[in-house]
Amino acid sequence: MRTSPGERLLDLAVSGVLWGFRILLVAAILIGTIATIRAGKYTSEQWIDFVVFGISQGSIYALIALGYTMVYGILRMINFAHGDIFMTGAFAAYFLATWMNGTGFIDSYPILGLLIPILFAMIVAGGIAMLVERIAYRPLRGAPRLVPLISAIGASFFLEYAFRGFFGPGVYAYPPIKALEGEWDILGIGILKVQVVVAVAAFIMMAILYSIVMFTKVGKAMRAVSESKDTAALMGIDVNRIIVSTFALGAAMAGAAGVLYSLIFRQVGFFMGFTPGIKAFTAAVLGGIGNIPGAMVGGLVLGIFESVGPSLFLEGLGITRPYQLKDAIAYTMLVMILLFRPSGILGERITTKKA
Amino acid sequence: MKKENFLWSAVKTGLIVGVVAIFICFVGMVEVFSKRDVIEKLITLGQFVLLAAMFSAGFIASRHTSSLLEKNKPVSNLVAGLVAGLFTGLVLALLVVVGAEVNLRAVFLNATTTLYDVLTLDKGVGNVWILPLIGAVAGLLGAASLLLPQILRRPITQALVFVIFMAFFSGLFRVVMINQGSDMSKAAKYLFGQTGLTLEGTLIFFLGVIAVSMLWSYKGKDIQAGVTRLPKAGRLSLRVIVYALIAYVALGLPQVSGPFIAQVIVTVALFVLMGLGLNITLGFAGLLDLGFVAFYAIGAYTVGLLTSYGAFGLQHIPFWVAVPIAVLVAMASGAMLGLPVLGIRGDYLAIATLGFGEIVRLLAGSDFLAPFFGGPQGIIGIQKPCLGTLGPFIRVDVPRVCNGLELGKPQDIYYIAVVSAVIIAFVAWRLRESRLGRAWMAIREDEDVAEALGVNLIQTKLLAYMLGAAFAGLGGAIFATLIGSIFATSMQLIVSINVVSLIIVGGMGSIPGVIVGAIALIGLPELLREVSEFRFLLYGATLIIMMLAKPEGLWPSQATRRELHHTEVEAGVKA
Numbered sequence: 067m068r069t070s071p072g073e074r075l076l077d078l079a080v081s082g083v084l085w086g087f088r089i090l091l092v093a094a095i096l097i098g099t100i101a102t103i104r105a106g107k108y109t110s111e112q113w114i115d116f117v118v119f120g121i122s123q124g125s126i127y128a129l130i131a132l133g134y135t136m137v138y139g140i141l142r143m144i145n146f147a148h149g150d151i152f153m154t155g156a157f158a159a160y161f162l163a164t165w166m167n168g169t170g171f172i173d174s175y176p177i178l179g180l181l182i183p184i185l186f187a188m189i190v191a192g193g194i195a196m197l198v199e200r201i202a203y204r205p206l207r208g209a210p211r212l213v214p215l216i217s218a219i220g221a222s223f224f225l226e227y228a229f230r231g232f233f234g235p236g237v238y239a240y241p242p243i244k245a246l247e248g249e250w251d252i253l254g255i256g257i258l259k260v261q262v263v264v265a266v267a268a269f270i271m272m273a274i275l276y277s278i279v280m281f282t283k284v285g286k287a288m289r290a291v292s293e294s295k296d297t298a299a300l301m302g303i304d305v306n307r308i309i310v311s312t313f314a315l316g317a318a319m320a321g322a323a324g325v326l327y328s329l330i331f332r333q334v335g336f337f338m339g340f341t342p343g344i345k346a347f348t349a350a351v352l353g354g355i356g357n358i359p360g361a362m363v364g365g366l367v368l369g370i371f372e373s374v375g376p377s378l379f380l381e382g383l384g385i386t387r388p389y390q391l392k393d394a395i396a397y398t399m400l401v402m403i404l405l406f407r408p409s410g411i412l413g414e415r416i417t418t419k420k421a
Numbered sequence: 422m423k424k425e426n427f428l429w430s431a432v433k434t435g436l437i438v439g440v441v442a443i444f445i446c447f448v449g450m451v452e453v454f455s456k457r458d459v460i461e462k463l464i465t466l467g468q469f470v471l472l473a474a475m476f477s478a479g480f481i482a483s484r485h486t487s488s489l490l491e492k493n494k495p496v497s498n499l500v501a502g503l504v505a506g507l508f509t510g511l512v513l514a515l516l517v518v519v520g521a522e523v524n525l526r527a528v529f530l531n532a533t534t535t536l537y538d539v540l541t542l543d544k545g546v547g548n549v550w551i552l553p554l555i556g557a558v559a560g561l562l563g564a565a566s567l568l569l570p571q572i573l574r575r576p577i578t579q580a581l582v583f584v585i586f587m588a589f590f591s592g593l594f595r596v597v598m599i600n601q602g603s604d605m606s607k608a609a610k611y612l613f614g615q616t617g618l619t620l621e622g623t624l625i626f627f628l629g630v631i632a633v634s635m636l637w638s639y640k641g642k643d644i645q646a647g648v649t650r651l652p653k654a655g656r657l658s659l660r661v662i663v664y665a666l667i668a669y670v671a672l673g674l675p676q677v678s679g680p681f682i683a684q685v686i687v688t689v690a691l692f693v694l695m696g697l698g699l700n701i702t703l704g705f706a707g708l709l710d711l712g713f714v715a716f717y718a719i720g721a722y723t724v725g726l727l728t729s730y731g732a733f734g735l736q737h738i739p740f741w742v743a744v745p746i747a748v749l750v751a752m753a754s755g756a757m758l759g760l761p762v763l764g765i766r767g768d769y770l771a772i773a774t775l776g777f778g779e780i781v782r783l784l785a786g787s788d789f790l791a792p793f794f795g796g797p798q799g800i801i802g803i804q805k806p807c808l809g810t811l812g813p814f815i816r817v818d819v820p821r822v823c824n825g826l827e828l829g830k831p832q833d834i835y836y837i838a839v840v841s842a843v844i845i846a847f848v849a850w851r852l853r854e855s856r857l858g859r860a861w862m863a864i865r866e867d868e869d870v871a872e873a874l875g876v877n878l879i880q881t882k883l884l885a886y887m888l889g890a891a892f893a894g895l896g897g898a899i900f901a902t903l904i905g906s907i908f909a910t911s912m913q914l915i916v917s918i919n920v921v922s923l924i925i926v927g928g929m930g931s932i933p934g935v936i937v938g939a940i941a942l943i944g945l946p947e948l949l950r951e952v953s954e955f956r957f958l959l960y961g962a963t964l965i966i967m968m969l970a971k972p973e974g975l976w977p978s979q980a981t982r983r984e985l986h987h988t989e990v991e992a993g994v995k996a
Contacts, residue, residue: 076880083760144768161528202965212709213968215768216925219918220964227958231448234530340914344779347772387788394783397776404773405761 084405091402098379108377114255116374122261122330124369125268129323130346131353131361132275133316139292139356140312141207146218147198148320149343150225153336154194155187155321157229160238160334162186167241176245184267184325191321192314194225199313204306222343230336237335240328264326271322272362275315279358288312292356341393345372348400354410364410372396427489427501431482435505435560438478439512442471446516446540448958449531453951455539458617459588466588466617466951467539471513475556478505479563487567499564506560510553513540521546576634583630588618589949593682671839676832685947687831687903690838691896692923692943696935697845698892699920704930705853706885707865708763711917712774713893715758715781716751718912720894721901722785722794723747724803728902731802740806744898751894752887759886763879766868778914786909799908803901805829806837834903841899845892846932852888853930861885862930915957919943922960925967 102108130152137145163183166172172179202221206214246263249256279285290298291308299305327342328334349368353360375395380388403410445451455467464472479502486494486501517540519525525532541549566574587594591613598609612622648656674686695717702710727743762773785794794800807823828834852858860881863871872878901907919942927938942963946956 073877073880076877080760080764080879083757087761144772202969205969209968209972211768212707213972215709215771216921217965217968219921220961220968222961223918223957224961224965227955227961228444228448231450231531231955231958232529344772344775351769385789390787391783391789394780394787397780397783400776401762401773401780404765404769404776408765408769 087402088406091398095379102378111255113374115257116377117370118257118261118265120370120373121366122265122268122369123373124349124366125265125272126323126327126330126365127342127346127349127369128362128365129268129271129326130320130342131350131365132272132319132358133313134347134350135353135355135358135361136279136288136312136316138350140288140295140309141203141214142211143203143214144218144347145203145313145316146215146343147202147221147225148316149339149341149346150222150229151191151195151198151317151339152320152324152327152342152346153229153339154225154324155191155317156240156324156328156334156338157233158190158321159183159187159325160240160328163241172241172243176243179243180246180263180267180329184322187321187325188318189321191324192318195313195317195320196310198225199310204309222340226336226339233336235336237333240332240334242332243329246329260329264330267326268323271319275319276358278315284308284311344400345393345396348396348403351408352399352403352410357410360410368396368399371399427486427497428504430485430489431501431504432508434482434485435478435508435556436512438474438481438505439509442474442509442513443516445470445474446513446536447529447531448955450955451539452531452533452536453954455535456616457588457951458614459585460623461614461617461619463620465539468542469585471540472555472559475506475509475559476563476566478509478556479503479560480567481505481563482560483564483567495568498568499561502560502562502564502567503557504560506556506558506563507553508556509560510556513556514549514552517541517546517549517552572635572638575638576631579634580627580630584618584623584626587622587626591618591622592616593948597682672836680831682948683835684831685944687835687838688947689939689944690835690842691900691903692920692939693936694838694842694845694899695893695896695920696923696927696939697842697849697932698889698896700924700930700932700935701849701852701861701892702885702889703921703924705849705858705865706861706882708882708885709768709771709921710774710886710889711771711914711921712758712776712778712781713889713920714912714914714916715774715778716755716890716893717897717900717916718781718785718909719754719890720747720751720897721907721912722800722897723750723894724898724901725800725907726794728804729800729802730804731800737804740804740902744895747898748891748894751897752891755887755890756883759883759890760879763882763886775914775917778912778917782909782912785912794909795907797909799906801906803905803907805905806833806902831903834899837902838899841895845895848888850932857881857884918960922964926963 130148133148133151134145137143137148160183163172163179166179166182198221202217203214206217246260248259250259250262251257252262277285279288287298287303287308288311290301290303291305291312295305298308323342324339327338345368346365349364350361351364352368353362353364372392372395376388376392380391380395385391451467451470453467454470455465457466458464459466459469482501482505483498486498490497517537520532520537537546540552542551544551566577569577595609595613598613599606612619612625614622618626648659651659674682695713699710699713702708702713724740724743724747727738727746728740730737758774758777762770762777765773784790786797788796790796805823806828808826808828810824828837853861860871860876863874863876864878864881868878923938923942924935925938926942927934927936942960946953946959952959
């Protein structure tokens, strides 16, 4: 019933600005891509390297994104501290792996040397997430939406700076695993072993999580609680327990992702969770928040975009050192997806129902 | 349902507090705090913190016992407190014993021998039994404090809090008082030692506060009644006197306090200013804007580019012209960014604005835009404000000469910040009482209902967002002038979080609350080096605790107070 011309003008301006954004963005990407391809600076081998790196990095984002998506699905809440849970996992694994490395265990049993720290990281991260949920989130259930979000921001800072207090502001180097150094020759292309292992491990974890959610009793209960807490409670489901196990499960995935991340980047520090956390959230929204396969797809899309993007279209636009703006690509995607398609790529069905 | 045994509950309390105490040790607080005394040569702050933990274990256990037994049973309460304190002490003792055997330092940086020395009062691991003993006594006292009648408990608590406060700031007060002259300096040396209060000082403060508090609880009602009985003119003049006093202190403080404190006060004033800006967006309209720092950066860079005599300066115009331009630019970018984003709801908006903030920072610091914004090197040589005429611009890296009064010192910038803050506070206050303000509150409470009642959502939100952006820009502009240079690295998310935290601590939507929040969150940590190391840890904890315990903040606005305590008010009316 908008009648005043001023308001109509404002609506027009809003949609004008929105369309302007879209057109500008698409044009920039197209022009940049065409320019880069015509300049022909990179060989196809390099492009494949970019994509493979994108996949392994994206599978890590996907693994973290699962936690965001599951918690959002159940509580409609952005678990801002999730990125820092990822960090706690990386730290736990770092200390265990360093000790194991000192005893020579990792060199003699590389597979166990990889798996045991991952398992330990999952347990520690899950435990910390349960604590955070108990202290900072559970008492606030049912409060206005901003209240738990602010509490989560508080939890995020608390975790970061508690770990800074424990372990200092420096960056630790994750111990090297000799078996993972070098390249594998796949179809005539050399691909770094670490990247393959990370991607494969991440996909296995995702498959495990997916089957837990789809085929076990707890998973069924989780899905029921995310449909409706009250109905689930009436059906005899202990809602609190299911919420806690959702947090723990998501956090365990994030903890594992922390180890995989430190395998690739070899750096463990108290602030390492912030950027991957935001990116994983982007991935979750990209795939449609609340949607588990969506989180996986979103993570991969984001990872590849971020890895290929700087060279593909930023460089073509004449930007110097485009690699510096890698994070800006992810953030731009975040803003754009929230603007134009908050229901995500795969998320339409679910979000319209629960918005 | 069978009730828990109160002793078991006390043991649990003791263990949990013990774990918290270990956390405090490992995070490094105990060691850092033990460098400062509460009472000189008697107890350090580090020991005090642990003692407080044991004391509160006793207090909590005692309260649990009362609720489990459904009444106060002095003996059970005291026993529960004793047990809880004992177990807290035992957990800490365990830490010392384990620490003596295993090298915990391989993981936890702060598990140093200094820490163990603090824990065993420098008496060595052999005397570790002293810890549970102290714990039991402290727990007993904690339990006893619950049993004290209200009339005694409140003065003692207030006195304790005041003594701790004075101990924290003893160094500061000492310096300020010694600067005042020989009489004051004698008093200062009597009350404050080098690192903390003297024993005499502690006693004087403690007893003094108890006396005042007791007096107030007997006579306070009479005084309040006396004030309300005053004629209208009388009350008005009383209020004017109070405001004048506050203004006198606020304006005179930087002159007497010396450069360091002046710098801190400027920072506080700057954050008050930004807090007032974000208060419109977050407090009135309920839009959580985590990208506030983007507009701060835009304001800072605008002033930098317009006034700098460095290599990136474009215009070399005076500060007074540049600031309004900066505010307008920030406001316009607020509109540009706000228009698309404001369709998004609640928590998504927070994340989207966070994305904006990060994009602005990355772009400003990138090599790509370095020819315009200086990239990582930033913009330097920002012209100081000048009351009078500026000399001509000669060449790069030579400041323009000021014919008149140059406002270069932090104290001078302080007045600019205070004047701006007063203006913003006035604008915010008038806006809140206006039709627009009521529309904002309506949106904050329920968007759908507000829209159904005829509030144009986008327009109303956009105005809040633009005003917030404008004030952030003003803050950034003043900040740039204060520091004299801008670097993209100082435009971190942490600035936004700072501002959000101070609003939440002070009370969303409350104007005095912003000032209280800024003093508590920005001023105190700046003044106390010991605390500033843990400031973000404490911010995090504060945000959580505020949300759990007091979501309306320390100084809530009338409306929020009414909303959150709706039921209580109603009950009061019925009774």
